[in-house]
Amino acid sequence: MTQIIYQRSKGLKDVETHYCPGCHHGIIHKLIAEVLVEMDLLDTAVGVSPVGCSVLAGNYLDCDFVEAAHGRAPAVATGIKRVLPNHLVFTYQGDGDLASIGAGEIVHATARGEHFTTIFINNAIYGMTGGQMAPTTLLGQKTTTSQSGRDPLLHGRPVRMAEMLSTLDGMAYCERVTAANMPELNKAKRAIKKAFTLQMQGIGHTFVEVLSACPTNWGMSPADASAWVKSTMSQVYPLGVKKDITAEEKP
Amino acid sequence: MKPEVIFNLNRCKGCGLCVSVCPRKILKLDTSVTNIKGYHPSVISDQSQCIACGSCARVCPDSVITVLKHEEDT
Ligand SMILES: Cc1ncc(C[n+]2csc(CCOP(=O)(O)OP(=O)(O)O)c2C)c(N)n1
Ligand code: SF4
Ligand code: SF4
Numbered sequence: 001m002t003q004i005i006y007q008r009s010k011g012l013k014d015v016e017t018h019y020c021p022g023c024h025h026g027i028i029h030k031l032i033a034e035v036l037v038e039m040d041l042l043d044t045a046v047g048v049s050p051v052g053c054s055v056l057a058g059n060y061l062d063c064d065f066v067e068a069a070h071g072r073a074p075a076v077a078t079g080i081k082r083v084l085p086n087h088l089v090f091t092y093q094g095d096g097d098l099a100s101i102g103a104g105e106i107v108h109a110t111a112r113g114e115h116f117t118t119i120f121i122n123n124a125i126y127g128m129t130g131g132q133m134a135p136t137t138l139l140g141q142k143t144t145t146s147q148s149g150r151d152p153l154l155h156g157r158p159v160r161m162a163e164m165l166s167t168l169d170g171m172a173y174c175e176r177v178t179a180a181n182m183p184e185l186n187k188a189k190r191a192i193k194k195a196f197t198l199q200m201q202g203i204g205h206t207f208v209e210v211l212s213a214c215p216t217n218w219g220m221s222p223a224d225a226s227a228w229v230k231s232t233m234s235q236v237y238p239l240g241v242k243k244d245i246t247a248e249e250k251p
Numbered sequence: 252m253k254p255e256v257i258f259n260l261n262r263c264k265g266c267g268l269c270v271s272v273c274p275r276k277i278l279k280l281d282t283s284v285t286n287i288k289g290y291h292p293s294v295i296s297d298q299s300q301c302i303a304c305g306s307c308a309r310v311c312p313d314s315v316i317t318v319l320k321h322e323e324d325t
């Protein structure tokens with residue numbers, strides 16, 4: 001008898017991705033695909049992709065997809081979820097897309113408690129356009145537009161979207177995770193599954209921030225980039241549940 | 252129990268993440284081989300040391316790896 005320990009998820013189309021070697025977009029696509037298969041939602045789910053490296057996410061995940069204008073995925077997802085309330089609807093947005101040009105969109109979608117799920121890929125940089133500083137870039141981090149490192153006086157300080165959005169009453173569940181090592185990868189998958197499950201219960205906005213590596217624009221090997229997410233990035237962006245209105249009140 | 256690790260050679264981007272997570276340190280990038288994409292692909296050096304944990308396959312961003320466990324008939 002042969003047991004399958006792991007094989008390519010049926011939630012992915014059988015195509016190559018355009019992502020750089022070791023890019024976490026590929027890992028997170030896999031986790032979403034696995035959860036959609038496990039929840040039997042592949043045929044009905046609708047994803048909304050951003051502008052950024054993951055603009056073609058719909059070419060890889062084997063569910064329906066709509067591509068939104070830069071930062072506008074929450075508005076597009078709002079429309080889809082209101083028309084198709086019984087379908088799972090999720091956005092997939094980078095930090096340039098969500099925390100910069102689209103910051104207003106996600107704030108108000110969350111404030112309205114829109115019943116879709118946001119998967120927020122925070123890699124602390126603009127990947128697609130060649131490594132410019134993002135609102136999420138760490139202090140001292142070198143990018144093509146902060147070549148001596150991000151300077152708080154000149155460029156401001158990193159924006160913690162998960163914490164900020166959790167202050168809004170429309171947020172039902174918000175967790176920050178990473179796929180940078182095996183235990184964290186397992187937690188990331190559980191968070192995505194929980195967000196999707198709570199979405200289908202219609203209790204408010206659900207949000208998963210995933211700290212991710214962009215080895216190419218960070219100028220690191222994929223293994224070093226994954227290690228840096230855990231050692232350095234997660235100091236500025238602490239992992240864990242930021243809000244869960246379904247959690248039992250502590251006595 | 253006989254584990255088997257199978258690579259979809261021409262999908263590998265030689266990123267080395269599988270190499271970095273393998274608890275038995277039995278994976279490496281084979282610099283003597285260049286695949287169709289131009290990368291040195293990951294290979295397993297000693298199949299008998301594998302514990303079929305699946306970590307390499309689960310971390311691979313490009314779903315290159317399949318991990319199987321063959322149970323010996325009794
Ligand atoms: C209206 C508009 N402004 C700017 C751009 C240029 N642009 C393309 S992708 C991007 C940011 C990408 O960064 P991020 O969202 O962090 O995604 P990543 O590529 O890192 O995954 C920008 C500014 C654009 N395409 N459209
Ligand atoms: S530039 Fe960065 S985010 Fe974009 S595909 Fe390459 S590694 Fe991934
Ligand atoms: S299944 Fe586990 S032990 Fe076997 S090669 Fe992969 S990571 Fe290493």
Ligand code: SF4
Pocket residue numbers: 022262263264265266267268269270292293310311312313314315316
């Ligand atoms: S993780 Fe996947 S793509 Fe990267 S070296 Fe290993 S098999 Fe190749």
